[in-house]
Amino acid sequence: MTERNRELVTENVWRTLRRYTDARIGLGRAGISLPTSELLTFQLAHAQARDAVHFPLDVNRLVESLKTLDTTNALGLPVVVHSQAEDRFTYLQRPDLGRRLSEQGYERLLAAGQSEAPTADLAIVIVDGLSSSAVQNNVVPFLDSFLSDLKRERRDWQLAPLTIVEQGRVAIGDEVGGLLKARIVVVLIGERPGLSSPDSLGIYLTFGPESGLSDARRNCISNVRPAGLGFNDASQRLLYLIREADRLKLSGVELKDRTEEVVIEQDRTGSTFLTN
Structure with missing residues (x-):
């Protein structure tokens, strides 16, 4: 100036x-x-x-990035499916179609669920949502932190195959989790962009996922990105909600996020963990 x-x-x-x-x-x-x-x-x-909103998710690049985390050991190769919204224009005009799997995607996940153990503890679903850049930029570093924290848990969590959904909305995760016979589903999705946050990642958790559940059955962790809620903090909040959902057998409005009330300690490696 x-x-x-x-x-x-x-x-x-x-x-x-x-x-x-x-x-x-x-x-x-x-x-x-x-x-x-x-x-x-x-x-x-x-x-x-x-x-x-309009730029498509580069699924191939995302899959290659996920391989750098060695997620194939924990989650298997990603299963890529599509919602009933055939293109971006339809997706934006018909939110209802983004909440349901296409016929091909349904059959593919049904087969994947039948080939797995009777019940998985946790299914992780990546959905492009309303911001592909949020998914492209933030999913891999978040999963890097979360999977590392999950390995340090006392319990051995059984994970369903990782799923990537194109042209999807939050609720599609419940259908995916149900087909994979998971007790808990976690959806990583691009949130509606704001004028200062075009790459905000949202995390949604549902206990007992199945098609047709309302928003009241889900917990949300919002604004996960370097300029918002950091990946390590988001991972710790998610772990807390997963533990509580598993203990209480519920999620949503009846499950309160009390991570501010628990003690945050540091182990000898410098990473943080939560204790009740």
Whole structure:
């Protein structure tokens, strides 16, 4: 900004608080309007949010990235399926179709469930949702943290095959979990982009998944990304909810996230874990 432009812009006293948040506060003004730099920044953020909704998930690249975590040992090769929404336009216009598996996807997961042990403890489902960039950027580092934490659990959790769903909504995870005969399903999904968060990952947990459950049966951990809730913290919150869901045999509004009330300690390796 030139010296002349600085003279035209009236600074806002709240501007110093922007170091603590991505929210658009303390923008200042030029006359009765926004400064040009702030207007351009807003337009860029709006474009990034739109791109996040419409840009397709690169499934092949995601699968290759998952291999770097050696997830094949814990979860098996990913099973890639599709919702009943045939394309992105249909997905955005018909949310109901994004909540159900296509006929081919249904048959594939039904066969996968029949080939597994009678019951899996946990199924992890990756869904593109409303932000492919959230999934592309954040799923692998989150799973890296979560699977490492899961290995340190006293209990040996039996995992269903990892599933990737294209053009899916949150509720499709319940159908996937039911077909895989999992007692608990965890859905990793791209959340609706905000103007300061185009790559926010959401995590949803359901105990006893089956088709047709309402949102009241799910727990949610939101805004998982480097600029939001960190991967390690998100992993610890998810582990807490999984333990409690398994203990109480429920999830959703009846299962409260009390991770703020438990003790966060550090082991000798420097990683954190939760104790009741």
